[in-house]
Amino acid sequence: MIMKWRGWALATGVLAVSAMAQAAPPTAAMLSNACAGCHGTNGGSAGPTMPSLAGQSKEAIEVAMKKFKSGERPGTIMGRLAKGYSEAEVTAMAELFSKQKLHITTQTLDKAKIAKGASLQESNCGRCHIEDGKEGKDDTPAMASQWLPYMQMQMADYLSGKRKMPEKMKEKVDPMSKEDIEALLHFYASVK
């Protein structure tokens, strides 16, 4: 029995040496697994201020990372981390997260605000936030079931001018009341 094990160990040892000599460059899984400590396993976040990446489009993640890297989008650690990856590595991670199913969150939301948001969203935001926010046009992020506190923090950055709003979004958001905006965020957070 011991001999058998030794023989097996020797065989795998040989394999290990030959494999180690030619370790492949980091794969999409190798790269994106490291993000999951903060963004959740497979990009499904359990933390209310941390966005889920699962189900975001490739373009949305690529553009977000590019803007974090350049400093155009305000961030805390994301700017510092984005600088650690090449464009090709970002694309590999973005592709992987885009193939995950949208992460469904369970959060406490206001029913009246959801209803109000539902009445506002199609005519105001629906052209870019497609399918009740389950999808996004071009690099527009998916908003469905995203964490409310995360979206509120981002909207505060938009409204204060810290984060630059896309022109088309600005046209719609500028005339809205704070209550309307809040209602829209509750609506998107509620979509399952």
Place this chain on the structure above:
Amino acid sequence: MTLDRRSFLKLVGAGAGAAGAVSLPMIGQAAELMPKSGKRVVVIGGGYGGTIAAKYIRMMDKSIEVVMIERNDHFVSCPFSNLYIGGIMTDLNALTIKYDKLAANHGVKVVQAEVTAIDPAAKSVTTSKGTISYDRLVVSPGIDFRLDEMKGYDTAAMEKMPHAWKAGPQTILLRKQLVDMKDGGTVVMTVPLAPYRCPPGPYERASMIAHYLKANKPKSKIVVLDAKPDITSKGGLFKKGWKDNYEGIIDYRPAKKVTEVDAKAMAVMVEGLEEVKGDVINVIPPQRAGQIAVAAGLVGDDKNWCPVDATTFESTKQKGIHVIGDACIAGAMPKSGYSANSEAKICAMNVVALINGKETTELSGINVCYSYITDKDAVSVAGVYTVKEGKIIAVPNSGGVSPADFSAAKTEALYAESWLKNILTEMST
């Protein structure tokens, strides 16, 4: 993982037993606890590293049986335990995870037992419940203390002068002592030379204790005796945070290496020259890899930490055994919870490849670490890691610490809460 007196004595016994097991023939060994049929990975330790290694191996290859051995039926996180010590968290519930969902969701076989020896030749682990054989072993034992470098700091002294550097009863004890201390009292904290678990941890703890004293015992102070010549992690941020918030409360004294304690006199000795007394004394002793790693011959020339391959985290001392987390030497990756999480996934991917005779994958890792300065302000350090010429390095021109003016500190405190929620959810579901 807690280290009460009983388990400490067991560990000391384990050390002696392990040396015997390696040199003696396999006669009269304990019975096989769970006979192995197919491919099996055994993981030692159910903390930041072990849980993730176990889960991700199963996520990547369901044909591999994974057995995770942990002495406790739960785990208490060291990250955020300083907030409990400072009274910001009222209990340890949010820091505590159980293992039932790792079993239910991923089929990880969790064995609650004490590992007493590893036999690398026989590919077998001896536990308090019997032996378990493996094809590959992942060791994630965290740290133990170099008590020979802290004279008088025995298990009885730990009950009077808690280290609280393994979260659990020790954390609760330190909190209780702070609450019981009279106003006008002095808290003394000792900090060892690097490397040790969680480089900014002592300074976050000093901040949290000062936060508590400021609000509740304003005539009191905390003396930090640091063996190092300066604060080496987030140094500028801590100094500014202390100046802005805790002037006159934190008395930071660099290059003061404590080598001896007197639990009866409630005093510590700085290199046999200077005695410092305290009403509450938090001794953070010098550290090394968890005892089982030492007993199994996994530590390197420094006799403290485990050298590993920078792709697979396989020990350079023992074939077929991988070491992750605080216990290993991971180059530029610090001894942090997030590093352990990241290392576990890198290790898991390559363990799966090696077992299946497939090509391994180069490392890409991350560390993200937050430290609270007040109850509402936190600062961070973040890094991305790669391999160059066989060594783990930080990717040039990336990573770094929070802005020096604390402009992001309130936002980072909010992100830190989600950091905890996500990383503990990863470990327990």
